[in-house]
Amino acid sequence: MRPYELHSFDFAFTHAVIGMALVSFDGTLLKWNSALSALLGYDHSELLTSSSSVRTLLSQIREIAELEESFSSFNIHPHRYQQDYYKPTGQLLCLEISISIISDTNGAPQYYFIQFENKTIIKQIETQLQEVETNLLEKDDSFLQLLEELPLTVVITINGIVQYANSAGLQLIHAESLDQVLGSSTTSIVDLSNYQILQERRERYHSGNTSGSVCYLINCLNGQQKYVDGFTLPIIFNGSKAFIGIFKDISQQMLEEERLIQSEKLSTAGQLAAGIAHEIRNPLTAINGFMKLLRSSERMNDKYFFIIESELKRIEFIVNELLVLSKPQTTHISKPVDLLSLLEQVTTLMNGQAALRNLKILPVCADQPIWIHGEAYQLKQVFINLLKNAMEAMNNGGNIYIHVHTTESESRISVQDEGCGMSEEQIKALGKPFYTTKESGTGLGFMITQNIVHNHGGAITVESIPEQGTTFTVTLPMILEPEEAAI
Known part of the structure; x- marks a missing residue:
C-alpha cells in the first residue's frame, strides 16, 4: 500500500464500529481494533496472549480460509461465513466473519484481513420467527385436523375459489378426493338459481356487513342436487384473507317439510271438498224433492219454484265465493x-x-x-x-x-x-x-x-x-x- 493509503486504512481500521483484525497465514493475531476486543470479551493485553477461545476461533478462521482456493483482493468478493463464539462470560455469540487477503504492491499475499460482525440478535429474531412459523404450521395442522373431525361440511375459499374442503364436504358432493374440488369456483357448486343469493352475500361481506345464515341449492359431482344450510365467516388461511363456510345437509329435512306441506294441502283440500259436498248437497236435496212434488202435482205451484230458485242461488253463491277464494288477484292490477x-x-x-x-x-x-x-x-x-x-x-x-x-x-x-x-x-x-x-x-x-x-x-x-x-x-x-x- 502507498503511505496515504496506509494512513487512511489505519484510521478506518482503528475507529470502525465492527471488529477488525489482521491475521497471519499461520493464524497469529497481528493487529486488531478496540471494537474486536469488546466483541470477543478480552482487553488488549489478553488478546496478545491469545486465550484458548480466541486461538480456537483463529484456528477455525485459518481452516476456512485455507479451504478457499484463492481470494481476490481486499474489498472484492470476500469470503463470508457464520461462526458461533462463547465469550469469557459464557455468552454465546453468532459472528459473521468476512475474510479477505491483503497483498503488497507487487500483488504478493501478506496476511488475512478479517471483519467480525455480531449477528446474535438477528439470529435470535430469525430463530423466533422460525419458531412462530413452526407453531403456526402446527396450529394450521391442528386446525385442519379439527375440521376433518367435524361431521359438518367445511369449505374454505379465497375470492370464491375453493382452497380446502373437509371429508364431510367431499362426501356431501360425492368427491373422491380433495384434488377434485381444489381450484373450483363456488359458482360451479352453487346452483344457477341461487347465484343472486351468492352475489348479494359477497357484496355484503365486501361492504363490511354480516350476512347471517344462508340456504343454498348445490350441484354434486354425480349430478345430484342437495340443499345445505349454514353460515360463512372471514378468516386468515395460509396468510391470505379467506372465508370459511360451515354447512349442514338439509335435503332430507326439506323433503320432509315438502311432504308435510303437501299432506297439509291434501288435508285442507279434503276438508274443503267435504264442506262443499255438505253445503251443496242440502240445497240439491231440497231441489230434488220439490222437483218430484212438481211432477206428481196436477198444477204448477209458484211456491215450489220460489224455493227451487232460492236454493239454486245459494249454490251459485257458494261457487262464486270459492272462485274468489281460489283466485283473489287474477283480474285486477295493484x-x-x-x-x-x-x-x-x-x-x-x-x-x-x-x-x-x-x-x-x-x-x-x-x-x-x-x-x-x-x-x-x-x-x-x-x-x-x-x-x-x-x-x-x-x-x-x-x-x-x-x-x-x-x-x-x-x-x-x-x-x-x-x-x-x-x-x-x-x-x-x-x-x-x-x-x-x-x-x-x-x-x-x-x-x-x-x-x-x-x-x-x-x-x-x-x-x-x-x-x-x-x-x-x-x-x-x-x-x-x-x-x-x-x-
Whole structure:
C-alpha cells in the first residue's frame, strides 16, 4: 500500500464500529481494533496472549480460509461465513466473519484481513420467527385436523375459489378426493338459481356487513342436487384473507317439510271438498224433492219454484265465493290507494243496510290521506265483509266503530261492533272452510278476507268478548304519496 493509503486504512481500521483484525497465514493475531476486543470479551493485553477461545476461533478462521482456493483482493468478493463464539462470560455469540487477503504492491499475499460482525440478535429474531412459523404450521395442522373431525361440511375459499374442503364436504358432493374440488369456483357448486343469493352475500361481506345464515341449492359431482344450510365467516388461511363456510345437509329435512306441506294441502283440500259436498248437497236435496212434488202435482205451484230458485242461488253463491277464494288477484292490477277515501266509499255504501237494522257506522279517521299499495276493489271487499259481519252480529241495534291509526310504516284499521261476541274456541276456528257462527253463512267470507289482506302484505287479528262485541283489526303497509292513484 502507498503511505496515504496506509494512513487512511489505519484510521478506518482503528475507529470502525465492527471488529477488525489482521491475521497471519499461520493464524497469529497481528493487529486488531478496540471494537474486536469488546466483541470477543478480552482487553488488549489478553488478546496478545491469545486465550484458548480466541486461538480456537483463529484456528477455525485459518481452516476456512485455507479451504478457499484463492481470494481476490481486499474489498472484492470476500469470503463470508457464520461462526458461533462463547465469550469469557459464557455468552454465546453468532459472528459473521468476512475474510479477505491483503497483498503488497507487487500483488504478493501478506496476511488475512478479517471483519467480525455480531449477528446474535438477528439470529435470535430469525430463530423466533422460525419458531412462530413452526407453531403456526402446527396450529394450521391442528386446525385442519379439527375440521376433518367435524361431521359438518367445511369449505374454505379465497375470492370464491375453493382452497380446502373437509371429508364431510367431499362426501356431501360425492368427491373422491380433495384434488377434485381444489381450484373450483363456488359458482360451479352453487346452483344457477341461487347465484343472486351468492352475489348479494359477497357484496355484503365486501361492504363490511354480516350476512347471517344462508340456504343454498348445490350441484354434486354425480349430478345430484342437495340443499345445505349454514353460515360463512372471514378468516386468515395460509396468510391470505379467506372465508370459511360451515354447512349442514338439509335435503332430507326439506323433503320432509315438502311432504308435510303437501299432506297439509291434501288435508285442507279434503276438508274443503267435504264442506262443499255438505253445503251443496242440502240445497240439491231440497231441489230434488220439490222437483218430484212438481211432477206428481196436477198444477204448477209458484211456491215450489220460489224455493227451487232460492236454493239454486245459494249454490251459485257458494261457487262464486270459492272462485274468489281460489283466485283473489287474477283480474285486477295493484295501484296506490287512498285508504281513507276507500273507507269513506265503503261506509257510504253500507250506511243504507245499517239504517235498516237500526245501526250506525261511526268512522274515526285521520285528516290526511293514507296511501297503501293494492287493488281497490278487493280492499273494498275486505271492509264490506267486516262491516257485514259486524251488522249480522248485532240484532238489537247499536254502533259500529271504524278506527284508523298510523305509524311510520303501516296503518291499522279496526272495525268494532257491539254484538254478541265470540269465545276463544270460536276465534281459533275462524278461517276454517265452512266454519261460521251465522245461521245462513258459508264460512268462506273470512277466508276470502284473510287471503286478500295477506296478498297485500298485511295481517288481520281478532279480539272479542262474549256479549260485548268483536274487533277485527287489519294492518297494511303504507307508501309515500304517489303521482297516480287508483282512487
